[in-house]
Amino acid sequence: MKIRLVPLALAALLATGCASTDAYTGEQKTSNATSGALIGAVGGALIGAASSSKSDRKKGLLIGAASGAAVGGGIGHYMDQQEAKLRQQLAGTGVSVVRQGDNIQLVMPNSLTFDVGSARLKMPAINTLSGVALVVQEFDQTDLRITGHTDSTGSRDLNMRLSQERAEAVASELLRHQVAVGRMNTTGAGPDQPIASNQTSDGQAQNRRVEIVLTPKG
Structure with a gap:
């Protein structure tokens, strides 16, 4: 039961404080980079837990979450930056x-x-x-x-x-x-x-x- 709850706790932790204000709409939103990182973290956590022995499962879950967040957030962050440059250039x-x-x-x-x-x-x-x-x-x-x-x-x-x-x-x-x-x-x-x-x-x-x-x- 604890193992199943950890990815949810990680997702909540990543989401906390990651909302930002859209400069064009004034609305609060979660960035695409944050969304990618959150999805990657949960997926990585599950893979890490499944591929670890029972005694190392918690450690494997945390390592998997960290690596998954980096991969998932990388693409989103890259496209966030490109989007901002395009909006500036095309205004x-x-x-x-x-x-x-x-x-x-x-x-x-x-x-x-x-x-x-x-x-x-x-x-x-x-x-x-x-x-x-x-x-x-x-x-x-x-x-x-x-x-x-x-x-x-x-x-x-x-x-x-x-x-x-x-x-x-x-x-x-x-x-x-x-x-x-x-x-x-x-x-x-x-x-x-x-x-x-x-x-x-x-x-x-x-x-x-x-x-x-x-x-x-x-």
């Missing part, structure tokens, strides 16, 4: 930064990036991508998945081709700023992943976008 550009676990999603609206029916980057997008490149060069342990999206107007073949060309245009601009081509993957999703209704002009405008998802190398 006021119109690009939204969305954190999803250990991934970071950048949503670039079409009003910033391309003219209607074009895959040629506009100057505001070129300037913005230079800032993105600065950050992702610094944090080189992440890969980039770049996806182009369109609304549903026009033929499907045209939209699929256009969305792919737009994703490739973004990747080419990042490559021009020395982001390694091996880190980037491009996809054209066409109209298949809408985030708003295509029945209104406002919804169509929201659906025309390029998303860059940064994921830890693994």
